[in-house]
Amino acid sequence: MAQHVIAHWPAAPAAWPEALRRDFAGRAGIGAVGSRLVSQTERVRVWLLTLEPGERIGFHTHVLDYFWTAVTGGRARSHYGDGRIAEVTYAAGDTQHHRFGPGDFMTHDLENIGETPLTFTTVEFLDSANAPLPTGA
Template sequence: MNAGMVEKGRAAWPDFIRKEFDANQFNGRVGTQLLSETERVRVWEIRLAPGERIGFHRHVLDYFWTAVTPGRARSHAEDGTIVEAIYSAGETRHFVYGKGEYKIHDLENVGEADLWFTTVEFLDSSNKALELDR
């Protein structure tokens, strides 16, 4: 992932982004579609056409994502940063959260082709899984 910080501070966010952040701070849907869930894992897909975005969601579980396709994305993070990143097909990143730790962000496809990720969350993490609206 080739990332560069664009701006810092939620005040720089558009109004609709700030309002969505406030409304979705405890959203546990970390993908666009839940593909599978067992007692051990949740497997998610994120597929975004150019210009589409997945709204704010909270990561509390250990997880990894793999970019299925290459592409470019923009993300707003809880601390107010706006980051743009370039992803390569097959690129994978792992994340671990200690008790009480989390990350809140959104993801927008700012590239010219579909952006596709697979994300796997581990339910036996330090934090309890967030409830999902089914």
């Protein structure tokens, strides 16, 4: 049976602006990895994430194995719980797969820094090494 073994969520990097640190503190451990949960079965959760230019989804935490596919192209910036900040240009169809072992996780946000709407589909596998986090829904 999958379980959580995370004792506590780390603090946000001190170099981040106060608003980002507050958002991180309030949302680390939230499993809502998209704008809208569009489907769920006993095996998967399917999320849609759409961000208009300048829009941002707050911090959320991944503990389940998952993949995302960019439905549209665009540019985005993410702040990661380990202090990294990444800016990425996506093309429609770009896909990335992630796996997490027991107790492993990743917390990040995502901001559309491009000039067009940015849309992703994310599929999480509920039979992963970790139990699903609450989605906040």
